[in-house]
Amino acid sequence: MNRIIRGINFIYVLLLLLVLVFVNLQFKDAGVVLSEEVKRNAMLSVDIMDHQVNEWIVENEKVLFTASDYIKANLTDSELILEMLEDKLDKHDLFSSMYYGTMDNKLISTSSFIPPSNFDLRETPWYEEAAKAEHIVITDPFLNAIKNSWxxxxxxxxxxxxxxLKGVVAGDIMLERLKSVLDDSEKFGQSVTYLLSAKGEKMFGIDSFEQSQDTLGLMKNWYDTREDRVKSYGMLEEQVGKVKGYFHYHEFTDLGWILMSFSPINNYSDSLTRLQFFSLMLSAAIIGTFVILIFILRTVITKPLFEFEQQVENIDLERETNQQIVLSSNQALGKLSSKINIMLQKFFEQVNALNDDRDELMALNEELEATYSQLVATEQEVTRQKQNFEALFRNAQDAIVMFDQDHQVLEINESFEKLFGYNINEIVGMDLDVILSDGVYRREAETLTKKVFGGEMVRFESVRYGKNKTPHHVSIQGVPMTHQGVMIGGYGVYADISERKRREANLAYISTHDDLTTLYNRAYFEKKITELKKAEHLPLGIIMMDVNGLKLINDAFGHRAGDHLLNEIAMQVKDICNHGEIIARMGGDEFSVLVTNSTHEMLEHLTDEILTRCNQIKVDEVSISVSLGHAQLVTLNDSIADVFKTAEDYLNKRKLTEGPSVRGKAIYTIVNTLHEKNKREEQHSMRVSELSYELGKALKLSDREVNELKTIGLLHDVGKIAIDEKILNKEGRLTAEEYSEMQKHPEIGYRILSAVNEMSEIAEHVLAHHESFDGKGYPKGLKGEEIPYLARIITVVDAFDAMTSDRTYRKAMTYEEAYVELRRVSGIQFDPNIVETFIEYLENIRKKLN
Known part of the structure; x- marks a missing residue:
């Protein structure tokens, strides 16, 4: 029991010490707070003075601005201007005088000052500075005439x-009046304040305590030696004599003035003194309280406890089972002794009960051990799942961010860093919607966030922005995170779908556009007609266009030239139809234009413009042409198919009259183009044409056949227009590849000539003019009589002219050598009857000439 009493006393003493230490610490914290308050009060004093100076400047500027506006309205009335200046001077005691100087050196002043005859007010600093700056100015301070006031x-x-510019209005202000303004700002006891000009001259000072030292010199020295010379405002803790305080400085950047102030610390220390006295009194009160408590404890608790301890020691439970503790009922421990006696009575009852419960407790213990093992296993499983989750979070290919209940970022994985460019240190604690969305998608993002915090799992596709405001198409999953029914945050999962979106956009573009001309395609055009078949768009105008001779251009110059032609036509049509019309390529050489709210005149104008522009296009000097037709869908009951048919019929009528002649001209232009590129081919074609004509007469053919032979001879090599010039003009024999390319010219010539109906028969002969009598020629391998007769004639003449003409790889044969060669392959390459008739004809001609 003695140990308990000593322990209680020890606890009381320890508690007393803790309370005293706490009071002392509180005093120190309060002292620190008060010290900070001292600094703030000192800074507040200078801030008030700074505010007063700025207010003083603003008030003066307002007076001058109103004076300027008045003068502007009464430029020619000097008396009114003077009355206004005197009125301003009466109402605003800040000014000592006010005056207005005009451009012609006239001065209107409220003072009695009369300028000398040679005085030019336009050269005064206040006039020159204001006129040059073109706005309000404040001149550098200067001493007045008697040098006693700034x-x-x-x-x-x-x-x-x-x-x-008509003049300058100005006012003189004595800075002594500013001193009276700053005197009112001394709110916190004694201090020293100086206002210096830009040159460092003292304009005035406020000194409310006396010191033997040169306070101004000290303050200038502190200002010149301050560490941070960049700042125009600051505070230093300094000392004047034995007085400690705070030195403040403030530079008026626009004016060049410097405001300096020194405030003693003791101006603000009354609160600290009161705090010290209060702390001492509180400590004394606490000590007295603890002494009284210890005395009461000894009287009420300690003495009864000793008596109680003595009786407890006398109890022997093994010897007697009915012992009792006897204490006076009015003592403090009387009730406790009664309770203990009841406990003693029940003790043996509980012992027996404990023996009975021992087996049950053992069983319960075994059950608890099993439960404990299960809890350990559960904890291990939770730990494993947590590790698995962290591994999934870190290594997931999707970008994942974890955020708290305020939607602020807690953690991100590596995929998030790669996708959006942020690392965790840059965005932790920031709102996720602010990071990833801009003004366009912000409201959408915030709506999704509300759904997540409402317990809803969100799936969405949208655009989110990376670190450099780079847009990313992403699929978004928002997963809420709760604990015991309380929302504690969530996860945002972002999968980059930019490539998929790009493919979808590309597919959407491809599905509606022609890949060659980038115009709309037929499917889109027909869909738009259906969509626009509404009253507000009627009448709907449809223009249909065909390119005449596209196949001819493809055959003659290749599909690349044909594609270039289609692109050129598409560009011209887009340039003309630039007021919302829908333009589409409907097929190979077909185009259509859809015009809403059209008129017949409008369609005629567009048709004429397209026709004019497109007919000026040329492909290798070959002019092309287009045929156009148009129709209108006037009412909602009109059939779209009927409108198309009307436009197509109109187009076909024009095509019948325009197309053939254009294609015929094109073929001859192609021939001329070939001959311009290769003069040898021109001469060869002319000779073959003349010889074929003469041989036809020798074979006694009809006039129609003879004339046709002449044309075939002229056109038989037209297909060479599509053969590379390097092959046509090559010096030396052709390689196998080059010869294979050259063998294509009969087919090309056939396709070119087939484009004109009246040349279809000629095309058949041109196609066969390199077939051999034995069936080993090209391109079809025709044999004997299968070869058209006129083609067999052209074959012989073509070969003879080739043999008797100079080539880059050999000299021309003589007629006799050519006869031998013709007869050698007669029946193999050439028709024998034609060969003999041709040789006989040539010999007769030579005899006549000799």
């Missing part, structure tokens, strides 16, 4: 309604 001049230029 003056500053505020000046404003005056302009007329056309912006021409």
């Amino acid at each position: 003056i500053v001049t505020i000046a404003v230029p005056v302009y007329d309604d056309f912006g021409h």
Whole structure:
């Protein structure tokens, strides 16, 4: 029991010490707070003075601005201007004088000052600075005439309604009046304040405590030696003599003035003194309280406890089972002794009960051990799942961000960093919607966030922005995270679908556009007609266009030239139809234009413009042409198919009259183009044409056949227009590949000539003019009589002219050598009857010439 009492006393003493230490610490914290308050009060004093100076400047500027506006309205009335200046001077005691100087050196002043005859007010600093700056200016301070007061001049230029300078209005202000303003700002006891000009001259000072030292010199030295010379505002803890305090400085950047102030610390220390006294009194009260408590404890608790301890020691439970503790009922421990006696009575009852419960407790213990093992296993499983989750979070290919209940970022995985470019240190604690969305998608993102915090799992596709505001098409999953029914945050999962979106956009574009011309395609055009078949768009105009001779251009110059032609036509049509019309390529050489709210005149104008532009297009000097037709869908009851048919019929009528002649001209243009590229081919074609004509007469053919032979001879090599010029003009024999390319010219010539109906028969002969009599020629391998007769004639003449003409790889044969060669392959390459008739004809001609 003695140990308990000593322990209680020890606890009381320890508690007393803790309370005293706490009070002392609180005093120190309060001292720190008060010290900070001292600094703030000192800074507040200078802030008030700074505010007063700025207010003083603003008030003066307002006076000058109103004066400027008045003068602008009364430029020619000097008396009114003087009355206004005197009125301003009466109402605003800040100014010592006010005056207005005009462009012609006239001075209107409220003072009695009369300028000398040679005085030019336009050269005064206040006039020159205001006129040059074109706005209000404040001049550098200067001493007045008797050198006992600083003056500053505020000046404003005056302009007329056309912006021409008419003069300058100004006012002189004695800075002593600013001192009276700053005197009112001394709110916190004694201090020293100086206002210096831009040159460092003292304009005035406020000194409310006396010191033998040069306070101004000290303050200038502190200002010149401050560490941070960049700042125009600051505070230093310094000392004047034995007085500690705070030195403040403030630079008025626009004016060049410097405001300096020194405030002693003891101006603000009354609160600290009161706090010290209060702390001492509180400590004394606490000590007295603890002494009284210890005395009460000894009387009420300690003495009864000793008596109680003595009786408890006398109890022997093994010897007697009915022992009792006897204490006076009015003592503090009387009730406790009664309770203990009841406990003693029940003790043996509980012992027996404990023996009975021992087996049950053992069983319960075994059950608890099993439960504990299960809890350990469960904890291990939870730990494993947590590790698995963290591994999934870190290594997931999708970008994942975890956020708290305020939607602020807690953690991100590596995929998030790669997708959006942020690392965790850059965005932790920031709102996820602010990071990833801009003004366009912000509201959408915030709506999704509300759904997630409402317990809803969100799936969405949208655009989110990376670190450099790079847009990313992403699929978004928002997963809420709750604990015991309380929302504690969630996860955002972002999968980059930019490539898929690009493919979808490309597919959407491809599905509606022609890949060659980038115009709309037939499916889109027909869909738009159906969509636009509404009253507000009627009448709907449809223009249909065919390119005449596209196949001819493809055959003659290749599909690349044909594609270039289609693109050129598409560009011209887009340039003409640039007012919302829908233009589509409907097929190989077919185009259509859809015009809403059309008129017949409008369709005629567009048709004529397209026709004019497109007919000027040429492919290798070959002019092309287009045929157009148009129709209108006037009412909602009109059939779209009927409108198309009407436009197509109109087009076909024009095509019948325009197409053939154009294609015929094109073929001859192609022949001329070939001959211009290769003069040898021109001469060869002319000779073959003449010889074929003569041989036809020798074979006694009809006039129609003879004339046709002449044309075939001229056109038989037209297919060479599509053969590379390097092959046509090559010096030396052709390689196998080059010869194979050259063998294509009969087929090309056939396709070119087939484009004109009246040349279809000629095309058949041109196709066969390199077939051999034995069936080993090209391109079809025709044999004997299968070869058209006129083609067999052309074959012989073509070969003879080739043999008797100079080539880059050999000299021309003589006629006799050519006869031998013709007869050698007669029946193999050539028709024998034609060969003999041709040789006989040539010999007869030679005899006549000799």
